[in-house]
Structure formats: C-alpha cells, structure tokens
Amino acid sequence: MTNVASVTDLDQHPMLQAARQLADDLLEPSATEVDADVVPRSHLEAIGKAGLLGLVAPSSAGGSEVPAAVWRRVQQVLAGADCATWFVTAQHHGPVRMLAESSAPIRADLLPQLVRGELVAGTAFAHLRGWPDRPVEATRVEGGWRFRGMAPWYTGWGLNDVLSLGGASADGEVVFGIVNARPRPGLIASAPMRMAAMTSTQTVRLALDNVVIPDSHIVQRMPIQEWLRMDQRQTVNVNPGVFGVAAAALRKLRELSSKADLPAGFGAADRLSSRLAAVQARSEELHESVSLDEAHAERLSVRAEAQRVLVDATTALVVAGGGRSMALTSAGQRHAREALFLLVQAQTLPAREATLDTF
Structure with a gap:
C-alpha cells in the first residue's frame, strides 16, 4: 500500500510540479474559452515544452520515464484544469509507448520529436x-x-x-x-x-x-486476444481524469460556498471529499500492490464508485450555483458535462454493467 512518505515524495516530483504550474498559469484560466471553441495548438505546445508529453518515454529518447503513479497524478491535474486539452494530450501517450517498445525504422526520428512536443x-x-x-x-x-x-x-x-x-x-x-x-x-x-x-x-x-x-x-x-487482455488492464481501472475533474469541482464548490455564505455547500464538499479520498486510495492500492491481471471485479467496482462520486461532486456544484449554473460560462455546467463524457469514455460492457449496478 502507498505510504505517507511515498505520497510526499510524489508531490515533490518535478513533472507533477510542472503540471500544477501549467494548470494554474494557463489551462485553468482559459478553460471556459477553450470549451466554447477549439483546443489551441499553443496549449499542446506549452504542455510539450513543460516535458509533459514525454512522461512515458525512455530517457534515451529524451523522456522522463516517470513512475506510473506520477503519470496518473499529472493526468489528474491537467484534466481538472482543462479537461478538453487534457483529453487531446492523453491520446499522445499511447503512440509514444508503442514507439518506445518498437524496433520500426520510424522510431529513431519520430520518437524524440514526440517526446519534445515538436509533434503531437x-x-x-x-x-x-x-x-x-x-x-x-x-x-x-x-x-x-x-x-x-x-x-x-x-x-x-x-x-x-x-x-x-x-x-x-x-x-x-x-x-x-x-x-x-x-x-x-x-x-x-x-x-x-x-x-x-x-x-x-x-x-x-x-x-x-x-x-x-x-x-x-x-x-x-x-494477436487480438493479447491486445484485448492488455486493453482490459486499462479499462477496468479508473481514468485519472475522473479524479481530476471531481477534485476541481469540489474545490470550486468550496469557493462558491464561501462567496455565497452557504454552509450546506461546505458540508457537501466535506462529505464528497471523504468519499473521493477513500475511492482514490483504493484505486492507488490496486495499482501499486496488485497485478494488473488480477482483481478485475474489484477494479470495476472502484471505477464505478469513482464515477458516482464524480457525478455527485459536479451535480453539487451545479446546485450550489443555482440558475447561474445554466450559463455556458459556468464552470459547474462544464464540469457536469465533462462528467457525462467520463462516464462513457473507454466504457466496455463490464464497465457499463458495474456502473449500472451502483444505481
């Protein structure tokens, strides 16, 4: 199980600090405008310049080869700040992984360019x-x-x-x-x-x-069966973006409750934060302590519970915002729509059934 010391070390990782800085300075302030238009290529370039497109690449290609736990945390930070931009960059890591493991002639030229963010x-x-x-x-x-x-x-x-x-x-x-x-x-x-x-x-x-x-x-x-087994290792687990958007919604719920003098909002945020922390701890324990080919039923249950917390957190933010939440400039409705998307993203039949079983 992940201990307190390792969590502290994780928080100090330079790639995670870079993600937080980028989220605060660029992604979060422009997220509403991005949602209403198109993800700017300049955002992708900024993420690349910060080194966040080479997280899974080997150091020999200029990558940072971060531990899986760091990769998940970086994805949470970026998704919570600007889910659309994050989702575009999330597609990048799969091709990088494949190239890193490949002996194809294209690897030598293409992989370093992807790692540096020169290409996406x-x-x-x-x-x-x-x-x-x-x-x-x-x-x-x-x-x-x-x-x-x-x-x-x-x-x-x-x-x-x-x-x-x-x-x-x-x-x-x-x-x-x-x-x-x-x-x-x-x-x-x-x-x-x-x-x-x-x-x-x-x-x-x-x-x-x-x-x-x-x-x-x-x-x-x-072989297709091998590919399906590898894919299942991913789809039975919680998408890190779920934790990122839920945490962002709860942070904004507290901010809104403070401005509106809404004690009930703080109470909801506290209860939901406890649920989020518990399910995230379960998710991390499964990632760090259990083989990826094991405990699929439990992983699906954790995935389903995390999605329920996400829906509840974003719904609470909409409720706290009242009629203003219906404006397209409202972060509440944006996060609620992102939650809808994350409910079905990479959804297989077992994942769908596990989520429906929670209702």
Whole structure:
C-alpha cells in the first residue's frame, strides 16, 4: 500500500510540479474559452515544452520515464484544469509507448520529436474492442499493410501531426501503423462531431479506403486476444481524469460556498471529499500492490464508485450555483458535462454493467 512518505515524495516530483504550474498559469484560466471553441495548438505546445508529453518515454529518447503513479497524478491535474486539452494530450501517450517498445525504422526520428512536443500524436483504436467485428480491416500487402474501413472515434483532428491507426486482420492479428494526421488519398475525416461535451477536442470519424502503411511505419503487431487482455488492464481501472475533474469541482464548490455564505455547500464538499479520498486510495492500492491481471471485479467496482462520486461532486456544484449554473460560462455546467463524457469514455460492457449496478 502507498505510504505517507511515498505520497510526499510524489508531490515533490518535478513533472507533477510542472503540471500544477501549467494548470494554474494557463489551462485553468482559459478553460471556459477553450470549451466554447477549439483546443489551441499553443496549449499542446506549452504542455510539450513543460516535458509533459514525454512522461512515458525512455530517457534515451529524451523522456522522463516517470513512475506510473506520477503519470496518473499529472493526468489528474491537467484534466481538472482543462479537461478538453487534457483529453487531446492523453491520446499522445499511447503512440509514444508503442514507439518506445518498437524496433520500426520510424522510431529513431519520430520518437524524440514526440517526446519534445515538436509533434503531437493521436490514435484510433477503440474499434478494436468490437472483435470479431472489424470496422477497420488490416490486410498484408507487399511492403506493408492496407487499412480499410471506418474508425468511428478519433480525437485531435487538425491539432495532431501524426496518428497511430489500429486494424485487425482476418486471422486475428492487431496491426498498428503511423501515418500523418492530415487528409490524403483514402483518408477522409468527417466534420468535427458536435457532442454534449468536449466538442472542442476536434473529434471526428475517419473513413479509410485502401490506406497503405509501409513496414517502416508499422509499430506494433500482436494477436487480438493479447491486445484485448492488455486493453482490459486499462479499462477496468479508473481514468485519472475522473479524479481530476471531481477534485476541481469540489474545490470550486468550496469557493462558491464561501462567496455565497452557504454552509450546506461546505458540508457537501466535506462529505464528497471523504468519499473521493477513500475511492482514490483504493484505486492507488490496486495499482501499486496488485497485478494488473488480477482483481478485475474489484477494479470495476472502484471505477464505478469513482464515477458516482464524480457525478455527485459536479451535480453539487451545479446546485450550489443555482440558475447561474445554466450559463455556458459556468464552470459547474462544464464540469457536469465533462462528467457525462467520463462516464462513457473507454466504457466496455463490464464497465457499463458495474456502473449500472451502483444505481
């Protein structure tokens, strides 16, 4: 179990301090404007300059190789400050991990640029969870792989420079390749989706018509069952953004209660903070003390409880704000919409069932 000393050490980690500074100086002050428009590329560049796009990369490529607990805390801080900008940058770490573990020729040139934030990556892979359906088919051709189909979810179009594209072959192999995140023959993006939340993330559908990715740009291949097992390791756990948005909502609930002389708001914030601390402690203990392939039922239960706390915290902030919470400039309604998004982000059937069981 994580002890007090390790928590103190974690709080002093330079990458976490950099995230807090960036959240206070840039992300939080502009979050309302970003929510109403589009995530600025300058925000992504600032996050890169702070070293926060190379958290999972090896030091040999200029990365910081932070412990997993530090990575989770950084994601919480960024999500609580500006959930939309955070979610765009969250896509970046998957391609970085794949490149770091790959021997593909493209690694030597591309990985350092991604680590330094000179280039920003996105990823399209959620469709792979639908196996044996293959919304994106990968077929071996001479010198590479051909991708065909529809990727229904891609975040950061027009903001990202490159993307990792996942497809499944007829014999059950998952193949990931790197392509430029720009229109090209056979690669067509829809208009950005208008969603109840996170519209500013420039999320689109990608139509793929015989997109051929050369072997030099293929960064991962594995059996689908192995990929699904690895993916499940992530989806059974709480998204760090849940803790970040919940904590931000509770902080603002206290601020609002102080301005409005609302003692009931402080009481709600205290009770919800206790629940949040308890479920986060359970989550961290599972991460640090239990194998990722074990305790999936308990992890799903913790995920569901964290989401319930998130919904309650953001709802309490809306209630405390009264009619003003309905204004699009209100942080309360923004956090409430972010909570809706986080309820369904990376939601598998087991995760959905676990959450529904809490009602």
